[in-house]
Amino acid sequence: MARDRFLQMRNNLHVIDNNSIPQNNTDRFIKVRPLYDSVRKRCLELKLEQILSVDEQIVPFRGKLEVKQYVKGKPQPWGVKIFMICGKSGLVYDFIIYQGATTNLDKNDVLKYGTSAAYVNALSMRINRSGHYLFFDNYFSNYVLLKDLREREIYAGGTIRINRFGKPPLITDKEGSKKDRGYTDQVTNNTKDVVVIKWIDNKGVVLASNFVGIGNQDEVRRWNKISKNYVTIPRPELVQLYNNGMGGVDKTDHLISLYRIFIRSKKWTLRMIFHAIDLALTNSWLEYQEDCKICNIPSTDVLDLLHFRQRVAEALIKMGHPIPSRKRGRPASGGSSPVNSPVTPKQHRFRTEIRPASEIQYDTVDHLPEYDQKKEATRCKNPGCKGKTHVYCLKCVIHLCFTGERNCFRKFHQKQE
Numbered sequence: 001m002a003r004d005r006f007l008q009m010r011n012n013l014h015v016i017d018n019n020s021i022p023q024n025n026t027d028r029f030i031k032v033r034p035l036y037d038s039v040r041k042r043c044l045e046l047k048l049e050q051i052l053s054v055d056e057q058i059v060p061f062r063g064k065l066e067v068k069q070y071v072k073g074k075p076q077p078w079g080v081k082i083f084m085i086c087g088k089s090g091l092v093y094d095f096i097i098y099q100g101a102t103t104n105l106d107k108n109d110v111l112k113y114g115t116s117a118a119y120v121n122a123l124s125m126r127i128n129r130s131g132h133y134l135f136f137d138n139y140f141s142n143y144v145l146l147k148d149l150r151e152r153e154i155y156a157g158g159t160i161r162i163n164r165f166g167k168p169p170l171i172t173d174k175e176g177s178k179k180d181r182g183y184t185d186q187v188t189n190n191t192k193d194v195v196v197i198k199w200i201d202n203k204g205v206v207l208a209s210n211f212v213g214i215g216n217q218d219e220v221r222r223w224n225k226i227s228k229n230y231v232t233i234p235r236p237e238l239v240q241l242y243n244n245g246m247g248g249v250d251k252t253d254h255l256i257s258l259y260r261i262f263i264r265s266k267k268w269t270l271r272m273i274f275h276a277i278d279l280a281l282t283n284s285w286l287e288y289q290e291d292c293k294i295c296n297i298p299s300t301d302v303l304d305l306l307h308f309r310q311r312v313a314e315a316l317i318k319m320g321h322p323i324p325s326r327k328r329g330r331p332a333s334g335g336s337s338p339v340n341s342p343v344t345p346k347q348h349r350f351r352t353e354i355r356p357a358s359e360i361q362y363d364t365v366d367h368l369p370e371y372d373q374k375k376e377a378t379r380c381k382n383p384g385c386k387g388k389t390h391v392y393c394l395k396c397v398i399h400l401c402f403t404g405e406r407n408c409f410r411k412f413h414q415k416q417e
């Protein structure tokens with residue numbers, strides 16, 4: 001595709017008809033909403049894993065947009081904020097795009113929990129059976145939320161801000177500094193369903209949960225500055241579980257950042273459109289990896305994220321479409337059959353012949369045979385065939401026998417039941 005054509009198409013890329021936006025619209029993301037709705041629809045269908053977390057994701061964007069946010073600690077802190085519930089695997093199960101006061105949150109929830117915990121409550125509705133673990137950091141956690149999640153048999157916990165827990169009588173930082181490193185102070189409420197702990201690590205770390213506090217401690221190695229050696233200190237069970245359970249969103253973020261669709265544009269709509277695609281691709285790849293494990297596919301045959309993305313792109317470009325005409329100056333229109341303008345054999349180099357994505361292989365569009373004019377015949381790529389041939393498929397660009405005895409060409413393109 002020519003550059004100018006690409007830019008022209010990109011500048012006119014729309015998800016909805018802007019004329020259809022109602023006057024009283026309050027959804028700031030209405031221009032990309034159908035795309036996010038369809039990504040979310042799939043997220044909601046996924047089977048939940050046991051260990052979950054709620055966190056913020058940032059769609060990096062520094063341009064003009066009212067609801068742009070700054071999130072401390074993110075590699076690219078400016079952008080559109082998305083609250084999400086993720087599995088430990090990095091799979092996204094649900095999300096809410098932040099848009100200030102008009103974010104679609106239950107008003108009663110906001111009154112009951114406060115805004116940030118209301119997000120956790122809204123996202124936790126995705127959890128439809130008991131026995132799941134849900135972790136979140138001190139931005140989200142509060143006392144009422146933990147109690148309510150406990151009633152729904154969701155094991156929840158995370159770091160906290162003391163003032164959202166009625167300032168429990170824990171040891172002060174000063175008192176803590178006199179204790180041995182690894183010491184934990186624990187306070188439980190009188191209904192015994194919320195426990196708050198302060199663990200003296202480098203400094204005091206405060207966490208709360210509705211199911212465990214000190215629990216079964218393990219040991220962690222820490223560098224002792226004074227004695228200049230490693231020491232092992234006890235670590236409460238809640239800290240272990242929290243450290244293990246958080247990080248799902250970070251994993252998703254990391255996977256997206258590896259091959260983020262690069263777009264040098266100041267339009268937030270374009271950023272959001274391509275982020276939705278990146279998000280869908282990452283989630284699909286994680287799903288694909290799970291499927292490969294279940295099907296016992298050897299790890300050498302499992303596509304890495306880059307090749308997976310290439311494969312999806314290739315399939316989307318070729319699937320169901322006729323092979324493009326290589327003649328210049330004449331746009332392919334419905335009237336001209338591509339049969340009349342085949343790719344000349346010289347243009348194909350056949351370096352390595354890779355089987356196309358099955359979406360292309362079986363799409364029954366334009367799989368035309370061509371004779372390669374080469375001196376030597378090439379191995380047939382139909383699985384199980386050891387024949388050699390000069391015939392190849394113009395669309396798949398792989399060699400397939402087509403002789404009186406063998407019609408690998410047809411077999412290859414017909415789905416076996």
Ligand SMILES: [Zn+2]
Pocket residue numbers: 361367368393394395396397413
């Ligand atoms: Zn083909």
Ligand SMILES: [Zn+2]
Pocket residue numbers: 380381382385386387400401406408
């Ligand atoms: Zn063959």
